[in-house]
Amino acid sequence: MHTFNSAQYSIEVGPIEESSFNSVLLNNYAHSKIVIIVDENTHDSCLEYLLTTFDVLKEAEVMLLPAGEENKVMEVCFQVWEALSEYQIGRKDLIINLGGGVVTDMGGFIASIFKRGIDFMHIPTSLLAMVDAAIGGKTGIDLGPLKNQLGVFAHPKMIYVDPIFLGSLPAEEFLNGYAEMLKHGLIYDKALWDKLKVMNDLAQLADVETLMQCIAVKQTIVEQDPLEKAIRKVLNYGHTVGHAIEGYFMDKDPVAHGHAVAIGMLAEAHIAYKRTTLAKEAFHEIETIILQHFPMIHLEEEDITEIIRLTLHDKKNEQNKINCTLLSAIGDSMIDCFVSPEEISEALNYLTIYKINLN
Template sequence: MQTIQANNYQVFFNENGYTYLNAILDVKSYSKIFIIADENTSNYCLPRLLSLLATEIEIEIIELEAGEEHKNIETCLQVWHSLTELGGDRKSIVLNLGGGVITDIGGFIACTFKRGIDFINIPTTLLAMVDASIGGKNGVDLGNLKNQIGIIREPKAVIIDTQFLETLPGEQMRSGFAEMLKHGLIFDKNYWNKLKNISNLNTDDLDTLIYQSIEIKNNIVSQDLTENGIRKALNFGHTLGHAIESYFLENDEKKSLLHGEAIAVGMILESYISKEKALISSEEYHEIKYVLSDIYDAVSFNEKDIENCINLLIYDKKNEFGNVQFALLDKIGNCKINESSTNELIYSAFSDYKS
């Protein structure tokens, strides 16, 4: 597959990625290589990466605990101390080997250590490949609030190695697939039509579909790196989805949801709001609801859950002057940003979801 050109970096695929990686390590003469991984990618992905690195530069492995609950400033402090104790300097480079948590927090750590050192994202999950590693967003959660602290700074490169997907359980693949479905809904109806017939897809299709998803996200981000306009479209399903994800993460009585599981619910709810605002037809809404409900298990909400999720909306990053803003569908394949909704309409969306 051809390399994708982003604003200030490139996205490389499979063997081309390692050719680039070894070349830049040679040319830039880095003082030290730090690989940030979690306990899962250390076991399942790190051996492959190390076997493909052709360099004499000293390599240090920094292993983090896996999970969204560790994507916080406390983890950053630990890693900053480790980088310092292991001799990291401004000529060091960080390789982020992992899913969205690792690429988010690893990028943030690199951007802030010594006022910024180079980093390369090597995503190992479908979610990270099509979403988290692309576009320059780096950051951590503030308590249970998603991605409240961060910086937009692009990596030196992103390397997509789809062999890593062979290590993933099915629920992690479905989590990433939600972002691909979102790309079709907001940007490309033909792409949505390909994805919605998931039973007809095979592994040979996956590389091509991943490539198309990255192209869509890169197309949007390249027009609006700092999210002042069209990039907000990528938040479709995320205004309510992030609130749901945060609420389930902090509530000991609830089983935490994977990101894509929460976003799938968010997309159904926000599609309902789109329908009620006459942006999409009833037929389009029911198609979206049917497709997503067929792929993702239903999530149970009681009245208290719904109230708490709605209360969390005030912390959404897109809000301006205290107003909650949504990215809503404007027919399948298009999106409208900076849309509002009443709490009554949100409650109705939850009610319809439960029906």
């Protein structure tokens, strides 16, 4: 069992059966009500293992949420709050969030608002939630089409990361997690990038050591800057262009979040190699690895114009300028780089050469 300890919580990575989970529940919540929040898929694929492994959960209430980002909304929170009230859940009780990033984001938000905050734990079940969403204390929900507009910083009591849950994760969801793992390597840890870039079988990502390295990057960064005033912004690498691509195609031909972020990282790497110390060879390495797993998305000139228009509305912008994190080398990055629409246009236009080979 590998443990990260921070002032507010611990993360344990390894088989949950060998973790402190059972003893923490027995020692701290023996007289509490326990609620487990799942979505439809983690209900079917992950819940039984948890319930049959831990006797201490035999009285737990299970709350089933509809799966998917479109359900990360206030209406669903209201239903859960009403149910919590009906079950007379109080300040000494516990919520366990068993699911991907939607369940950990929304379950954390639900717990931290209810009665001004009750204890919660995360058991992330998607690769993305294990290495990213469940770590760092951001909870929240979407407001209409705007992602993560409502939320609070709140820490779970414990996070248990057990790769056993990845056994049922669909292949495309592995890719979403892989994109964020590559990001962690690119912004902060060259050795991690070097390890991840040669993984052709994504099942290899479900390895405790690799998960640990990715979690360590996120945890190290958020500990230095929990409220995202400075260095935490490095985690936004690839997300300015990536979110714009994701948002633009949402109503047309949706692009998976990880895919959009991967192409966003590539575009932002192109901008970096043109203006920072990121070497041309490093850019071409990033280009090769990303395109191996995430084919270039077909973009016409009018698509690029609209994507750039969306980057101008990014919530990370400051003084009406497009604010990106740019790489200065593989494993090193710089926050608060203002980029121009022309630079994004040049990067995306450069990448359109790939439509010939890959579409």
